[in-house]
Amino acid sequence: MENWGIVGYNWLVQQLQHAVAAGVVAQSLLITGPESIGKHTLALAIAEALLCEAPDPLQRPCGLCSACRRAAAGNHPDLGLVEPETEGRGVKIEQIRDMERFLSLTPNVGAHKITVITDLELMNLNAGNALLKTLEEPPAYAHLILLATDADTLLPTIVSRSQHLPLRPLDDAIIAQALVERWHAGEAEASRLARLSGGRMGWAVRALTDPAHLQEMEAALGQLFALLQMDLPARFELAQTLAQNSGGLSQLLEYWRLGWRDVLMLQQANPQELMFLEQRATLEALASRLDVASTTRMLHLLTEAQANLLRNANTRLLLETLFLDWPELY
Ligand SMILES: [Zn+2]
Known part of the structure; x- marks a missing residue:
């Protein structure tokens, strides 16, 4: 898949691609950026790349093998997603404990076990400290992918224990082009949505596919x-x-x-x-x-x-x- 199917951030994706191939992906990755910029999309691509069964490591994720398809469908047994249960609130300490139990058992299928945790900025101090304990001594096969709007609002120890991947807004032209080529939008609509997106690909795609957004x-x-x-x-x-x-x-x-x-x-x-x-x-x-x-x-x-x-x-x-x-x- 060219650039892992991700729009923009080519350099970042290349770096990750090589880290996957060399088996040196950091055990804790922190992806930051404004709402709807594409943090989930990147997290899922990293998870797929780690779980993918394609023989050539540089071709991972292939998007075709059973691991890729199960990860994309949200039912891979070695990939967990931890999201807030209530909108506007953070992930709870009980959820972090469940995640710890999930990570403490060895992988079912491949060599890795991955947890994606969203909305880290909304997490309270207790949950944050519980997460920190997992970050201090993760099992060798475990990867945590943490998503937050801004690293400045997080516990500094969480940030310092993670490799930070900040996603900055993309140029309107890149967004408009992707909307036309990959989502088959008309030129005029694509440039209007790109302008309104504030550089956030996820927002632009959602606005294109769901009128409620606009x-x-x-x-x-x-x-x-x-x-x-x-x-x-x-x-x-x-x-x-x-x-x-x-x-x-x-x-x-x-x-x-x-x-x-x-x-x-x-x-x-x-x-x-x-x-x-x-x-x-x-x-x-x-x-x-x-x-x-x-x-x-x-x-x-x-x-x-x-x-x-x-x-x-x-x-x-x-x-x-x-x-x-x-x-x-x-
Ligand atoms: Zn695959």
Whole structure:
């Protein structure tokens, strides 16, 4: 499979390919990057490469052997996935203990046993410390692939015991090309989705295949504008509603941040950088009614709110604090 079937990150994939062939893949890998950038896809490709039964190690994963197919279908007995049971919460300590038991038994089929753990940034300290114990002395056949948005919010000892593979946003052109060639999108749609994706391949593919994804983004921008016209009681009521469904909150804050970033681009006479071209008229109206200082402040507050959300802050309070400073334009 060319580049393991992964779009972009060629150099990283080549390195991993050689590590697999030489049998020197680190026992703990930490893949970081924003939501929907492709962390799961890369983790699964690494797992498949380790489990694949193709005779030529440089051809692994082949995508055809029984190990590859079972891994891709999520039923390989030597591959475990540990995800939070509740949306917006981290993996629990009991799940880490189950994972330890899974890794303590030798592989069923091949030479490796692999666990992928997601949303590490949401994990609490107890679970993190339990994980650290496994990282200190993993069985020789065990591999842990840890996924997180940002290494800075994790226990430093977890980061230092892992090989860090950061995934940075891809160029729009690479995403657009892949959407056309591999997902058969039209040229115009591909370039629009690439622009909106913020360099995240997973987001672009999801937006292409599931219209709800784009509707969610449009609704978030609608809310950004609506908030400006709301008085404080109405804003607090919205904060309460949003806090009840905290699962989508991280994506919502990111859409708001990108909306405010567009306002700043217009204020700085940088319209070619606009992400939400379809909302340009409304964004321009906003840009002309506010000054750069208030826009910069909104960006700062949103980044802060995003960081607090990762620290498991009280979501309602977090939104209320944010809405107190949201400009009022009646
Ligand atoms: Zn294979």
